Amino acid sequence: MNREQLLLYFIMGTNNSAGSPLRVLTNAIEGGVTCFQFREKGQGALEGAEKEQAARDMQAICRKHGVPFIVNDDIELALELQADGIHVGQDDESIEAVRKKCPDYMIVGVSAKTVNEAAQAQKQGADYIGTGPMFSTTTKADAKSPIGPGAITELRENGIDLPVVGIGGIKKENASEVIRAGADGVSVISSISMDEDPKQAARLLKNQLT
Numbered sequence: 001m002n003r004e005q006l007l008l009y010f011i012m013g014t015n016n017s018a019g020s021p022l023r024v025l026t027n028a029i030e031g032g033v034t035c036f037q038f039r040e041k042g043q044g045a046l047e048g049a050e051k052e053q054a055a056r057d058m059q060a061i062c063r064k065h066g067v068p069f070i071v072n073d074d075i076e077l078a079l080e081l082q083a084d085g086i087h088v089g090q091d092d093e094s095i096e097a098v099r100k101k102c103p104d105y106m107i108v109g110v111s112a113k114t115v116n117e118a119a120q121a122q123k124q125g126a127d128y129i130g131t132g133p134m135f136s137t138t139t140k141a142d143a144k145s146p147i148g149p150g151a152i153t154e155l156r157e158n159g160i161d162l163p164v165v166g167i168g169g170i171k172k173e174n175a176s177e178v179i180r181a182g183a184d185g186v187s188v189i190s191s192i193s194m195d196e197d198p199k200q201a202a203r204l205l206k207n208q209l210t
């Protein structure tokens with residue numbers, strides 16, 4: 001995984017989009033999204049065969065545009081689809097457990113917010129970490145209180161040199177703050193997925209990152 005791929009890391013599930021999820025994803029990619037994560041979770045999330053079909057449809061769109069397709073939490077689904085990667089949280093399976101199950105080419109991302117969690121992730125061979133919530137968010141129902149971009153600076157000051165994306169409440173007005181704090185990219189759900197023009201939303205966000 002090279003760091004540039006993490007610059008604008010879009011995440012969505014079928015329950016995060018106002019319009020058709022496939023149209024939203026296509027538009028977001030045309031607007032400059034550099035990486036995508038399928039995260040089917042929370043109120044109204046699909047399960048079983050429907051979830052798998054939605055994932056396959058989104059994977060096809062990512063493949064067509066050369067955008068990495070990463071699956072949140074669901075290792076079996078990631079393996080079934082031969083996804084480009086998997087993202088796990090601190091309360092999901094350990095990185096070594098994931099690495100044992102997954103082929104070497106797969107990207108393994110981990111949520112980590114403290115220096116200790118990040119150092120563990122680095123030691124166990126994570127390809128990147130997601131740190132947040134940067135700002136307040138309503139998308140993740142059980143999100144803890146915001147830790148701010150300073151948390152990323154703290155990681156950098158303590159020798160964490162893994163690729164890092166900030167996540168949580170990120171929009172065009174605050175995205176540059178996350179990059180200035182030392183992140184390689186920003187991870188975004190609603191400020192793209194709920195915008196009536198996801199392509200423009202992605203483009204305007206991306207303009208703030210470089």
Ligand SMILES: Cc1ncsc1CCOP(=O)(O)O
Binds near residue numbers: 132137143169189
């Ligand atoms: C998955 C996740 N992890 C920390 S905050 C969050 C939700 C991010 O959603 P949004 O970009 O809409 O705030």
Ligand SMILES: C=C1C=NC(C)=NC1=N
Binds near residue numbers: 072087110129130
């Ligand atoms: C919780 C998360 C944190 N970071 C990323 C990149 N994805 C997630 N699902």
Ligand SMILES: [Mg+2]
Binds near residue numbers: 072088089090
């Ligand atoms: Mg998880």
